Amino acid sequence: MKFSVFFLIFFSFFIVFAQTSLSDADRESLDQLIMDLTNASKGEKKLNDIKVWPGNSSIRVAVYPSEKVSYKYNLLKDGDTNRIYIDLIGVDASGFRLPDVKYDSFLKKIRLGKRENGIRIVIETGKVESYNVVEMEEPWRIVIDYYGEKIPEKVAEKAPEQIPEKSAVKAGPKEKQEIKKSETQTKKTEKTAAKTEIKAKKKKIIVIDPGHGGKDPGAISGKLYEKDVVFKLARKIEKLSKNYEGIEVKLTRNKDIFLPLEERAAIANAMNGDLFISLHANSFKDRNVGGMEIYHLDNTRDEYADKLARVENKISENVTLLDTILVDMTMSYYVGDSLKYSSEIGQGLKKNLQKYGVKIRGYNKGALFYVLVGARMPSLLFEVGYITNKTEKDLLQKDEYLESIAKSLLDSIAASKVK
Ligand SMILES: [Zn+2]
Structure with a gap:
């Protein structure tokens, strides 16, 4: 307030002295500035x-x-x-x-x-x-x-039998209409088989979102921050992906900066991603609790998942607003493919991380994570472990362990049935 009053006085003097030499345009912008400052000083x-x-x-x-x-x-x-x-x-x-x-x-x-x-x-x-x-x-x-109302091209190109049963069952009248549309569009695309083949060979773009960043450290355990653990893992995934012909990895942030939640799915959409994975690490007061979890966007009202989503979401406590997310038809489009990826990645981790004795607490789990809302592609939230768990805290700081997670993840995506 004081600052703006000071400027107001300063500019009033300035105008008295400068008015004769000002052009009309300059005078207008000065008037505007004074008006803005006057409003600001009114506390509006x-x-x-x-x-x-x-x-x-x-x-x-x-x-x-x-x-x-x-x-x-x-x-x-x-x-x-x-x-x-x-x-x-x-x-x-x-x-x-x-x-x-x-x-x-x-x-x-x-x-x-x-x-x-x-x-x-x-x-x-x-x-x-x-x-x-x-x-x-x-x-x-x-x-x-x-x-x-226009459905994304990628869904339209799919054969009808590839549309997962679950999402077809869940689909409301609008979604059913869209699926019908996609059937007609599929027939159209069959005519241009050559074109489709070129598209089929296109690399899968995987957008990896290291959670938190900058002023937001996420979960903290001693000197270990969630934002650093997930960023290091994201970098490993990016680096290792060069060995996979069909995969291109892009990161939503490539340094330690703060990104608002709503920007992350928007970035993934702009990158034209085929799969969006937001990376997080969990924390709990009981240091014995540990394990990995993979979530997709769903309206499951599970108490544990709800609690976790509240920690990650940073949304005003307002259930009715959360309920409006369910209106989002994008969610039901991609839930089938998200589930497939979730199973494939979860099973891969179970097999490949056995030697470390880390629990895979669950995959195919639904929760309302706002970071996934609006992603026009299958999307997952991957809790890579508990940084408060003694064993996992040590492991998550080891390059070799992070590389094992990265490799398992990429292997599963490369071998995925989702086209
Ligand atoms: Zn987090």
Whole structure:
């Protein structure tokens, strides 16, 4: 506050002296600056940032006000153009510039308008099938996902019998329609067999997400941080992947930086990944508890998994918001393939890590991990062990052990039945 008042006085003097030599444009931007500072000194809530990640007929938008605010949102459907608006109550956005966004047939336009009691963000899109809204902490923000009706190309190319039974059973009317569509599209792709063959030989892109990073250390055990353990493992996977012809590994972060949760799946989407794996390490007060776990995104309400998800999610305690995630049809598309990968990787680890005496506590486990929400590909959260467990803490600091995990993981992906 003091700082802005000081600048206000400083610039007022500056203007008195400089006004005669200023061009109109300069004068305007100075006036704007003074207006911004005046508003800031009134203690109004400001709009700090809007981040937009366009995906394959999906959009993720994160809105960052300067503090927690009340908000309203709605979806207005009007033919081929849908309008989503978010009203932030009591927020001032004067001087705020919208980010440069590449518009396409799905993300058509973003506008920012003043309202009597705040501001309105309007996003014009193609047909929206579903959306979900989540409040996140540190800093407080709203993250909204919109999913269009176009199904991703990769799913469309699959033969109908390859669509896992489980997801077909779970599919609601919308999903069933999409599966039907994918059947027709498959017939189309058969005609262009040559083209498909070239695509089939394409490398599988595996996006590895080392959890946490930067200011967020994750779990801590003495001097050992979760963020460092998983980063070291991610590097090993990346390095070792050069030995696998059909696999290309990309990392969501390649240094010790902080990445908000919602950015991670968005990065994987931008990388056009075929599989997304977020790496984590667990902790518990009882040092005897240990073992590995592999999770996929699901609405299973298991008490243990719920607790773990809460630790990793950093989402405002609001069950109704978590429930809205279930609307995300992307989840049911990929749950079948995620399960297949989970079994294959889990069984591989069981066999290959036997000599270390590490327990594989479970795979094929579902939980609501926000980091996996919105990934347009099969996705897993891999808890590589307990850094609080005496044996595992030692092992997780050994190159040889991390390399064994990396190799087992890559072997399973290379041999996977998921195409
Ligand atoms: Zn974690």
